[in-house]
Amino acid sequence: xxxxxxxxxxxxxxxxxxxxxxxxxxxxxxxDAALRGFLHGLPGVDEVGAKARAAGLxxxxxxxxxxxxxxxxxxxxxxxTTLEGADTEGKVRALCAKALQPEHANTDCPRVAAVxxxxxxxxxxxxxxxxxDVKVAAVATAFPSGRASRAVKLTDTAEAIRAGAHEIDMVIxxxxxxxxxxxxxxxxxxxxxxxxxxxxxxAHLKVILETGELVTLDNVRRASFLAMLAGxxxxxxxxxxxxxxxxxxVTLVMLEAxxxxxxxxxxxxxxxxxxxxxxxxDALKYLVTxxxxxxxxxxxxxxFRFGASTLLNDLLMQRRKLAMGHYAGPDYVTID
Amino acid sequence: MTHPAATSAPGRLALAERxxxxxxxxxSRSIVDIRPAYGLFIDGAFVxxxxxxxxxxxxxxEKVLAEVTSANAADxxxxxxxxxxxxxRVWSATPGTERAKYLFRIARLIQERGRELAxxxxxxxxxxxxxxxxxxxxxAAAHFFYYAGWADKLEYAGYGPTVRPRGVVGQVxxxxxxLLMLAWKIAPALATGNTVVLKPAETxxxxxxxxxxxxxxxxxxxxxxxxxxxxxETGRLLVEHEGIDKVAFTGSTQVGKAIARxxxxxxxxxxxxxxxxxxxxxxxxxxxxxxVEGIVNGIFFNQGHVCCAGSRLLVQESIAEEVVERxxxxxxxxxxxxxxxxxxxIGAINSQAQLDRIRELTAAGEAxxxxxxxxxxxxxxxxxxxxxxxxxxxxxxxxIASEEVFGPVLSVLTFRTPDEAIxxxxxxxxxxxxxxxTDKGSRILWTADRLRAGVVxxxxxxxxxxSSPFGGYKESGYGREGGRHGLEPYLALATEVDxx
Numbered sequence: 001x002x003x004x005x006x007x008x009x010x011x012x013x014x015x016x017x018x019x020x021x022x023x024x025x026x027x028x029x030x031x032d033a034a035l036r037g038f039l040h041g042l043p044g045v046d047e048v049g050a051k052a053r054a055a056g057l058x059x060x061x062x063x064x065x066x067x068x069x070x071x072x073x074x075x076x077x078x079x080x081t082t083l084e085g086a087d088t089e090g091k092v093r094a095l096c097a098k099a100l101q102p103e104h105a106n107t108d109c110p111r112v113a114a115v116x117x118x119x120x121x122x123x124x125x126x127x128x129x130x131x132x133d134v135k136v137a138a139v140a141t142a143f144p145s146g147r148a149s150r151a152v153k154l155t156d157t158a159e160a161i162r163a164g165a166h167e168i169d170m171v172i173x174x175x176x177x178x179x180x181x182x183x184x185x186x187x188x189x190x191x192x193x194x195x196x197x198x199x200x201x202x203a204h205l206k207v208i209l210e211t212g213e214l215v216t217l218d219n220v221r222r223a224s225f226l227a228m229l230a231g232x233x234x235x236x237x238x239x240x241x242x243x244x245x246x247x248x249x250v251t252l253v254m255l256e257a258x259x260x261x262x263x264x265x266x267x268x269x270x271x272x273x274x275x276x277x278x279x280x281x282d283a284l285k286y287l288v289t290x291x292x293x294x295x296x297x298x299x300x301x302x303x304f305r306f307g308a309s310t311l312l313n314d315l316l317m318q319r320r321k322l323a324m325g326h327y328a329g330p331d332y333v334t335i336d
Numbered sequence: 337m338t339h340p341a342a343t344s345a346p347g348r349l350a351l352a353e354r355x356x357x358x359x360x361x362x363x364s365r366s367i368v369d370i371r372p373a374y375g376l377f378i379d380g381a382f383v384x385x386x387x388x389x390x391x392x393x394x395x396x397x398e399k400v401l402a403e404v405t406s407a408n409a410a411d412x413x414x415x416x417x418x419x420x421x422x423x424x425r426v427w428s429a430t431p432g433t434e435r436a437k438y439l440f441r442i443a444r445l446i447q448e449r450g451r452e453l454a455x456x457x458x459x460x461x462x463x464x465x466x467x468x469x470x471x472x473x474x475x476a477a478a479h480f481f482y483y484a485g486w487a488d489k490l491e492y493a494g495y496g497p498t499v500r501p502r503g504v505v506g507q508v509x510x511x512x513x514x515l516l517m518l519a520w521k522i523a524p525a526l527a528t529g530n531t532v533v534l535k536p537a538e539t540x541x542x543x544x545x546x547x548x549x550x551x552x553x554x555x556x557x558x559x560x561x562x563x564x565x566x567x568x569e570t571g572r573l574l575v576e577h578e579g580i581d582k583v584a585f586t587g588s589t590q591v592g593k594a595i596a597r598x599x600x601x602x603x604x605x606x607x608x609x610x611x612x613x614x615x616x617x618x619x620x621x622x623x624x625x626x627x628v629e630g631i632v633n634g635i636f637f638n639q640g641h642v643c644c645a646g647s648r649l650l651v652q653e654s655i656a657e658e659v660v661e662r663x664x665x666x667x668x669x670x671x672x673x674x675x676x677x678x679x680x681x682i683g684a685i686n687s688q689a690q691l692d693r694i695r696e697l698t699a700a701g702e703a704x705x706x707x708x709x710x711x712x713x714x715x716x717x718x719x720x721x722x723x724x725x726x727x728x729x730x731x732x733x734x735x736i737a738s739e740e741v742f743g744p745v746l747s748v749l750t751f752r753t754p755d756e757a758i759x760x761x762x763x764x765x766x767x768x769x770x771x772x773x774t775d776k777g778s779r780i781l782w783t784a785d786r787l788r789a790g791v792v793x794x795x796x797x798x799x800x801x802x803s804s805p806f807g808g809y810k811e812s813g814y815g816r817e818g819g820r821h822g823l824e825p826y827l828a829l830a831t832e833v834d835x836x
């Protein structure tokens with residue numbers, strides 16, 4: 001007997017997503033019990049050990065030619081972000097100008113990966129960035145809290161897609177996740193993923209776990225796997241709107257998750273730490289962690305991003321210092 | 337400058353791989369001033385010894401670092417006499433509060449001269465600078481700070497209100513943690529009011545000689561600390577000298593047994609910290625990524641030159657394949673090479689003799705049928721090097737499962753039930769340390785209760801703290817170092833005082 005899913009097509013996970021998810025969790029049924037069995041069967045994370053490993057990676061000494069390479073890589077991985085109630089078209093245009101030419105009067109400097117805005121400002125960003133390879137990312141699904149009905153979240157996403165966003169940064173329902181309603185979280189992500197591909201669109205989906213609200217590293221690993229099961233292209237740490245944003249141990253655990261997912265499925269999912277990464281020195285620690293955990297295949301803007309606003313200027317100041325031999329200071333980079 | 341964002345996918349991967357070849361980041365060796373030749377440190381001054389000179393080399397490039405003196409019988413005698421004089425005239429009568437000040441001063445000087453000590457240790461020993469800088473030197477300072485705190489509180493240590501120093505202590509230390517083992521020996525001895533004659537290992541004498549300078553800088557009264565360099569014969573003369581009241585030895589089980597035989601019946605006190613063949617037990621519910629890190633830290637820390645190294649991995653059969661696969665993947669990210677490079681994870685083997693020993697045992701492992709896997713890494717042309725190596729299909733009967741390799745070589749064995757894990761873990765003449773990996777607290781306690789090992793780590797490995805006692809069972813020796821327990825061997829307790 002075939003059970004007919006009563007939901008409209010846009011809200012149903014695609015057949016491919018469901019098939020893969022069933023294969024990975026090794027269950028014909030996809031329900032809370034099956035998802036719980038899989039997620040809670042993942043190896044635990046020892047918090048002390050994970051923090052020690054992250055601290056160890058942070059002691060790598062990246063100098064001279066490696067530093068030059070890393071700074072340019074980091075710049076090319078930045079999602080230049082403004083997500084304020086006070087955002088205006090002018091602010092977004094200024095940010096886009098910076099994205100296109102980060103270093104003042106120097107076309108040698110790589111461009112950033114994307115500009116990240118609320119979805120009403122997508123058209124402004126698209127216009128300002130037209131003709132370039134800098135992407136426009138929109139936050140959606142009742143960002144940052146995610147507290148809205150699924151219909152509202154899908155409408156939010158659909159509007160961003162219709163406006164032409166290349167990438168969607170969605171938030172998961174942390175309440176549902178913490179309450180153990182894994183199927184609800186799975187279906188919501190899968191539905192948003194479907195909306196990203198509606199009407200021939202091919203937007204990339206970044207799934208924000210808001211790890212500051214999930215708190216434990218066990219939860220971070222489980223939520224990462226849940227997002228990957230549901231069709232995420234990227235897993236992202238944070239909205240930047242709660243006190244604890246990206247940390248190196250959290251990012252380490254997410255990188256381990258995408259590495260293991262690749263081992264299991266052959267698919268490479270991206271990772272985006274966001275919020276709280278302000279210095280070039282910190283960015284380099286993240287790149288070391290990416291390279292030594294997931295592998296060099298992840299050291300590309302397609303698979304690793306920094307969600308940041310102030311980080312870019314420090315990367316530029318360090319880049320200039322390396323090129324010129326002396327530190328010029330904050331008056332030689334633009335404030336946008 | 338290349339433009340990563342505009343590069344094609346294969347080009348990006350090439351860039352990423354170039355990044356992974358971290359550019360050299362060497363620590364400067366100019367901070368440390370190595371003299372061409374060293375005498376012996378006796379009675380507060382460097383003196384010419386009567387014995388022959390020998391060279392100490394950098395195991396990473398086989399170049400001579402300095403000439404040092406091999407102390408002979410007359411030198412040992414002079415040092416013991418100086419220590420006796422210092423004990424009777426000055427140190428045993430110095431109040432605990434005053435002894436503490438010297439120890440605090442030494443601890444601070446170790447910190448102040450930390451970079452110098454770290455570079456020197458790396459040059460003489462071959463260990464990576466990140467370990468000498470982040471582990472050896474800070475831990476040595478911490479040991480002096482810790483025992484400085486005990487110096488004026490000995491009556492409250494639980495050994496009765498009338499504790500006294502034993503007198504003159506003879507100490508012989510190994511080459512794997514030269515400065516740290518010196519600290520483990522000297523700090524509790526001085527805190528308890530003893531004076532010391534210490535012999536560092538013949539391949540790593542330099543940090544002890546720099547420590548002698550620190551004693552001068554701290555204005556430590558002459559004769560309280562004496563440093564004699566030399567090889568096994570010097571050590572034998574020292575521990576068998578009749579002016580010694582207590583011997584402390586860290587090193588091989590073979591030498592430890594010889595010392596025990598030599599001083600049996602003399603009334604000289606003895607503590608031995610000897611070899612080990614620690615079991616690192618991994619249950620199937622272990623936190624897998626952190627367990628892999630713990631396995632790596634357990635056996636590849638300090639090139640495996642660690643008496644408490646987790647050299648026998650006992651992994652539950654149901655996850656053995658996965659653990660080995662993840663471990664090999666992790667090992668291929670280790671960087672072997674110039675020990676002074678801040679990114680080096682695996683340094684040089686300490687000596688040709690040790691390298692020969694590692695080669696002999698690994699050859700035996702292959703000949704006896706175990707499967708050998710070594711990380712692919714380019715070994716430098718000069719110096720003593722050995723790639724991180726893992727043996728699978730190892731059984732208890734193999735030499736690599738029972739003999740201490742003291743090198744970067746891990747033997748992987750499997751078990752099916754917790755009882756089998758315990759039986760195999762305890763099936764060794766040694767009993768220094770062990771590790772347990774599981775997410776289940778009750779299983780940690782159940783396992784720890786049954787392991788015959790002096791130190792048991794749970795979900796971690798190779799953690800040391802001056803407040804925590806360290807020492808072994810069976811052929812791993814007796815006596816404890818560190819913590820309140822570490823005071824006891826250096827104290828003449830009330831009953832002994834009365835009897836005398």
